[in-house]
Amino acid sequence: MENDMNDFAIGELSRLSGVKVPNIRYYEEVGILPPAFRRNGRHRSYNKEDLQRLAFVKNSRELGFPIKQIRKLIHLTDPDNLTCDEALELSSNQLSLVKEKIKTLQSIEKTLEDHVDQCRNNCSEGRAPQCKILVSQNGSSLRAGD
């Protein structure tokens, strides 16, 4: 088994990470992935470390960090130029954002569930449905903005 996760191509990295190939190249271009080592001078080659870094980037993006901020975070993890407090603030900030999102989603989950039920009833009666998704979601959405 040469395939010990220490020298693979971009396609493999894509499969492993779930990030599409052009997107990986894009991340390199904008500097949140380091310029990949080039095998034979042409093809990008990656290892475990690269995979971890990409996973970090992916995660951060999913959390809603903009690329600029990710660059900052990466910069932060370089012990030379970081205050721990900055890192802490950034991530706990992000945490409360995530918590908020979960709440919103859960209330929507509930109303959506109700709606599906209600809808199913109407449907089984063969009548024009009163599937007021708009209305049902509004209660929670208006609160969410506060």
Added chain:
Amino acid sequence: MENDMNDFAIGELSRLSGVKVPNIRYYEEVGILPPAFRRNGRHRSYNKEDLQRLAFVKNSRELGFPIKQIRKLIHLTDPDNLTCDEALELSSNQLSLVKEKIKTLQSIEKTLEDHVDQCRNNCSEGRAPQCKILVSQNGSSLRAGD
């Protein structure tokens, strides 16, 4: 008090909804808000209903639903052009999407919490921090893709 929430300008709608003025106009342009009634033939005028609709749109966007899909959802609520089955399918579809999102967010919440804790410890010791966001997020992020 004329200000009974039934005839206000775009700026007020913006304040009430938390959606920026040009963004509201944009939503109208792309058809997920109805063309606003024009007061004096020029200025857009809104009421409670509009606010609710906008709140729905805002919520959906924050949840990551693309505008196309929101248009679909809104379309659904118009009883004329929906079969109940379609409505049911779409919304239960939406429901499983929401459930998935909640799961992802929860795992992210957990790792972020851990990270904040870990970071806080290091910081309080006044040492160059090992705030390995990079590392700490990787565990879950690699799993998250599964």
Added chain:
DNA sequence: CATGCCACCTCAAGTAACTTGAGGTTCAAG
């Protein structure tokens, strides 16, 4: 009555984060 000023208007261009496409190499398999 003129003169700000503010909130509104439209239309055009800019931005972020990708995605898609054209056109061209490389490499492993048959």
Added chain:
DNA sequence: CTTGAACCTCAAGTTACTTGAGGTGGCATG
């Protein structure tokens, strides 16, 4: 040795906004 998948670069397209330029209408104050 050729064929096809996977790689490459560079440019243009897409989505969802944001920002900016240039202009209008209303009312408040000097």
